[in-house]
Amino acid sequence: MTVLEYLEYSAALHGVAKQDRPALIREAVARTALEAKATKQLATLSRGYRQRTGVAQAILHQPDILILDEPTNGLDPTQIQHMRGLIAELAKTSTVIVSTHILQEVQAICDRVIIIKDGAMALDAQVDGLQQSSKLLISTDAEADSAVELFQSFSQVASAAAGRSQQFELQLHADADSKATAAALAKGIHEKDWQLFAMHFESRNLETVFAEISERGGAAS
Template structure:
């Protein structure tokens, strides 16, 4: 769906985006995560064709954006962080105006506006002036204009920014529904948003792509925590000889005998089999097993590791 190669954008001598490459498939929900100023909005503007890269290429749906901007832009919807709206216009009138700007044919506008209003649950507020809407409802109006014409790609810049918990939950459900028919890219500096709705995360740091991973892969632990009452050499030897164990770290936990082991498994090792073998090693060494469980690193921990030098 989207192919980005060596994307770079400078503002003066500052590299806002620095040699970023990634691929996004159809119907993925991908989060661009990073601190303010990491390059998220700049990348989104370049993906939309509103900002030219200094170097690098963008291909969307098999078409090079640089050579086919009008055609590509008709297949995407964009919600900027601060959507310009006319507060005195009614919601339905604003969406009809947006449909006109998008080039939707006159005979198709009514149906396009109606579908967008239904999809965003704005039916009861369609005739209300935009100025009377809450922040959450205005964000929904922004999403409604983005999905006019059923685009194959949705680019949402900070879609939950400023929303209360209830409005945020509604927006999450809405984005999940929209992803059934479109690829969704959303930017945020809030880790919980990525964790809640995204399939994949791209972490940006100082304009560079620091991490590209699927959330389900991130949650799959390859590390086990073992706590026993023994630090004897035989147990350590048994654990090191296990074919599933790639690395072993040991530290005393309190007193002279209790120990804590952190065991990282090889990529092809089966977690259940390894855990069973570890338990047998403990018994064989004559030690007591206090704890044996996977160590799961969450997105927050990984994000802090990536940005540890910024603390």
């Protein structure tokens, strides 16, 4: 069976009217960049092209919601980049749900993430919002005890601890206004005539978030 024959068969299964199939098949082939393989036997396709063929049959009937299960699994780096681009293109006209255990792919192609743990939803959040934690890292020349005392005097700060090389770690309360708190802390340091060398929130990736959920048995902070 060739790619075109498979898509014709799939269109019939999707209930696409016979007169509409040629145009929809051409569109699906174009969107998945399968033109060069359209007349090839399915058995001769690389894994990347087989993945694309699967996506092509899934979009034949122009669904509003498209569910892709492990779309980049087993692909080489070039094929992964192509698949990411394809998913981004599909997301312009459909809601695309990607089911995967490869968290790097979620971070690369998704704008929202849902993590299921023990059959229940443990997290539902925008990916961008997860990149920043509530842990604020500050570098200043202040004496450790004095700095910790100042930082803990702010109601938005849950805890403060001195680290190495004039570094301090502050954990903000979950409902704290991060930007306003950082600005207030910078002002407090300035009023003490201390040097502020650096201030930034700890960056996280989805692996970190997933580990937090696994350890705590609930949503990550």
